[in-house]
Amino acid sequence: MTASREATRLARALSAEAVVDDGPLHAFRLARRTFLAGTRVDMGPLAAELGVDRATLFRWVGNRDQLLTEVIWSLFVPTWRRAVQEAAGTGAGRVVDALTRFTRDVCASGPFRTHLCREPDRALRLLTTRAADYQVRVTGAFAELLADSDAVLPLPVPDTAYVLTRVAESFVYADLIAGAEPDPAKAAVVYAALLRCPVPPPPPTPGGTVTVTSDRASTPLPGRLGDPAATYRTDPRADRRLREALARFGLDDQAAPPPFGPDAPLEDKLAFVRGAHDAFEGLYAAIAQEETHRDDVVRTVHAAPGRDGHEVPVYVFRPAGSEGQVLPGVVYLHGGGMTILDCDNRLHTRWCEDLAATGLVVATVDFRNAVTAADHAPFPAGLHDCADALTWLDAHRDGLGMASIVLQGESGGANLCLASTLLAKREGRLGAIAGVYAMVPYVSGGYGWDEETKRAELPSLVENEGWFLNTLMMDVLVSTYDPTGEHARDPLAWPYFATVEDLTGMPPHVVSVNELDPLRDEGIAYYRKLQAAGVRATGRVVLGLTHGADSIFKTAVDDVYDATVADISRFARSLAG
Known part of the structure; x- marks a missing residue:
């Protein structure tokens, strides 16, 4: 049975066909946290932690294969998006660079590799065959990039996308298929050969780090991704002039959190928001004092x-x-x-x-x-x-x-x-x-x-x-x-x-x-x-x-x-x- 994206309440919620369906989405987020922690996603413990029976969980998310497919796809999307966003060059070269970055990041994903090693047969069945629609989705994402490029393709877009998907699978799952180490560099050579362009230089190492030399530390991830104590004041990317302006209003440090969360009583939240309105209006008025009025514009009210x-x-x-x-x-x-x-x-x-x-x-x-x-x-x-x-x-x-x-x-x-x-x-x-x-x-x-x-x-x-x-x-x-x-x-x-x-x-x-x-x-x-x-x-x-x-x-x-x-x-x- 194909794990169709339209087969479950979870799939409908994730694709926004349902306005909201909190039970399935809560189950999905818990399953994803479990997966990212490197722990096996099992339906029994998941249902128990959610406080529902297994039948309810199955109605929400389908079977375990369907749930795993959605979890892994949810990790594919930002990884692929980041690879495309960071890809260098134009035309076929940019496509090859995006595919290479994506292959590298997937090969370096600890939770993903843990899942492959723990359940190799299930992983290959779900990710590389029509037992689930993961492969179809990946091929579709690759096809979108090809269609947006001006690359000269050896085959029509859908066929080229499918071939590239199979190449990616061959190298990402090389340890499971052939007992070889996953090798993004070799994948890059094949991508470039298929699209008839030079092999791009190796992208930076995974996770946003750039190795300077073998005996130096890597550049950390930006902002609070790399340093939880970072502030706008300490961020080297910050505009100096804006940093100084924020400092004048005491806003160059961390913005303060609210005294409670979204589950607080409505009246308490309304009172807090009204106070926030007054505070921001005061800030805007103070900023406006620095500026002159203009008399070359007229206003009418309707x-x-x-x-x-x-x-x-x-x-x-x-x-x-x-x-x-x-x-x-x-x-x-x-x-x-x-x-x-x-x-x-x-x-x-x-x-x-x-x-x-x-x-x-x-x-x-x-x-x-x-x-x-x-x-x-x-x-x-x-x-x-x-x-x-x-x-x-x-x-x-x-x-x-x-x-x-x-x-x-x-x-x-x-x-x-x-x-x-x-x-x-x-x-x-x-x-x-x-x-x-x-x-x-x-x-x-x-x-x-x-x-x-x-x-x-x-x-x-x-x-x-x-x-x-x-x-x-x-x-x-x-x-x-x-x-x-x-x-x-x-x-x-x-x-x-x-x-x-x-x-x-x-x-x-x-x-x-x-x-x-x-x-x-x-x-x-x-x-x-x-x-x-x-x-x-x-x-x-x-x-x-x-x-x-x-x-x-x-x-x-x-x-x-x-x-x-x-x-x-x-x-x-x-x-x-």
């Missing part, structure tokens, strides 16, 4: 009708003296994790003014935060406000002088930009959106995942933990945005879980991430998913900065700020048609 009778304020900015002109349009959605920060504070207003001064009409939507001083309006209230304001703006484009509409936002605002686009596709309104510019997107909701899961799937959540943002604090925000957790894998709440099918047909996107942001890798993952869906997508990485610094700290990193504003303006102009 109201869009909401679907639940709620009136949504919309503020429109345009260059002074441009009344009557039709200009490219941007709809700005502010950050704050969809739960905190005011739309019309000085920093958000300044951002809109600076964009408008480049020759744009900029509308910002005062959507409902999930938490306010007087109310709790969880998902999807704020998203619906954004969607309804977008509908109103599209209907009034002529009167507002907007030639087109590009959605733009940072952090939680980027979440709402991406979710609004997904919702517009579902509701048949996608034509209103010319493009999306998502900065430092806050889109996974995975801030309370265990460390093993973070390291395997989104390692920047560990690498840059506490650099301006604390992931445990974000986990509390998540629990107020979606109090029941029922939307934990709903792409409208957390666009990270959008499928390729969800994204097919989307307008052009730019996804901009910051190197030292805990959220960096979820933005990169979304960009890659857009690419897989055939969307015209551009990725942008800002080095040395932590979360949102290129829009918040204008004075400290003025050149980066100006470059970001100019890039958004260029993108909007390119789509104004």
